[in-house]
Amino acid sequence: MPKQPDQRRELGAxxxxxxxxxxxxxxGLPHTARRRTPGLRRxxxxLLAGISATWYTYLEQGREIRASEQVLDSLASVLRLDRYERDHLRRLAGHAPAAEAQETEPLTAEAAAVPLLLQPHPAYLIGGTYDVLSHNEAxxxxxxxxxxxxxxxPNLVRWVFLEPAARDVLVDWEPEARGLLAxxxxxxxRYPADPRYARLIDDLHEGSxxxxxxxxxxxxxxRHSGRKRLRHPQRGPVDYAYTAFHLAEHPEQTLVIYLDSTAPLTAPVPGSASVGGG
Known part of the structure; x- marks a missing residue:
């Protein structure tokens, strides 16, 4: 897959x-006092990756050259990239197909209803660009x-970075915001040709x-599950465990459910209730 000019610049950066x-x-390189830039020199x-310094310079400058998977793996090892960073590197270098751009999120009535069924637990369904597709009252x-x-x-990323209330709700705002941006x-x-990401990133740069x-x-x-501290409007700071589920038909859509980690969880009595039973 040929790389677009912007993608080559992104790879170099x-x-x-x-x-x-x-x-x-x-x-394992000797440290010298006279270094004008942080980190390793090109x-x-x-040298450590076993490639030409001139060729690597061209790659970092965003020139129209193609790196093999072997070269990318060598660079990733020297740079100590984790598996998510390695995947990102391969995509930027054109070794993974770009996902098809789309202007709207397909949302089924069944998927939209799920957050409503999870009341009183806060729940929402977000799309690939973090647009909030469905949510409940909690x-x-x-x-x-x-x-x-x-x-x-409505968009979760815009809310975190551009809504003043978010800095009060997210007790640990900075690490949460940095993780969301990552x-x-x-x-x-994954979607270099999708204009929705460009618009969202432009909004963030303009306002934050x-x-x-x-x-x-x-x-x-x-995207992952985990824990975060949120300030509840009545109860104050609460330690929540949140779980993320990807929809089978549309894996970029994610259902996120928040549970009070201090409250006991109780399982329903078998046969007491059912949803969509046949």
């Missing part, structure tokens, strides 16, 4: 960001103003100084 975070000591990285209460936008679809970059790398600062760092993450 990603490699440069990862090269600058590796110290000579980490790869020549040092090329999510409305926990995430104020998340779904009040009238000029565009997950957005990973998804944007943090997004402008963090985006050039090229962090990537995959």
């Amino acid at each position: 990603f490699l440069r960001s990862r090269r600058e975070r590796i110290t000579p000591d980490e790869v 020549e040092e990285l090329a 999510a409305d209460q926990l995430f104020p103003n998340l779904t009040t936008a009238t000029d565009r679809p 997950r957005l970059r990973a998804l944007a790398g 100084p943090e997004a402008r600062t963090w985006w050039p760092q090229h962090e990537v993450q995959a």
Whole structure:
């Protein structure tokens, strides 16, 4: 798959960001006092990866050259990339097919109804660009103003970075926001031709100084489950466990459910209730 010009520049910037975070000591090179840039020099990285320094420089400059999977694996090893960063590198280098761009999210009535069935637990269904496709009342209460936008679809990323209330709700706002931005970059790398990602990233750069600062760092993450502290409107800070489920028909759509990790979980009595039974 040929790389587009913007994708070649993104590849070069990603490699440069990862090269600058590796110290000579980490790869067994002698440390010298006279270093004008952080991390490894291009020549040092090329030597460690077993490739030409000139060729690597062209790659980092975004020139129209193609790196083999063997070369990418060698670079990834020297740069100590984790598996998500390796996948991101391969996509930027054109070794994974770009997903088809789409302007709308296909949403079935059955999928839209799921968050409503999960009340009183906060739950929402988000699309690939973090547009909120469906949510329940508990999510409305926990995430104020998340779904009040009238000029565009409600969006979780815009809410976190551009809604003032988010900084109060997310007790650990900075690490949560940084992680969300890293997950957005990973998804944007899968859809380089999708204009929705470009519009969202432009909005963040225009409205958030943090997004402008963090985006050039090229962090990537995959969507995952975990824990976070959220400020409940009545109860104050609560430690929530959240679980993410990907829809089988549309894997970029994700159902996220929040459970109070301090509350006991009780299983339903067998036969007491059913949903969609036959």
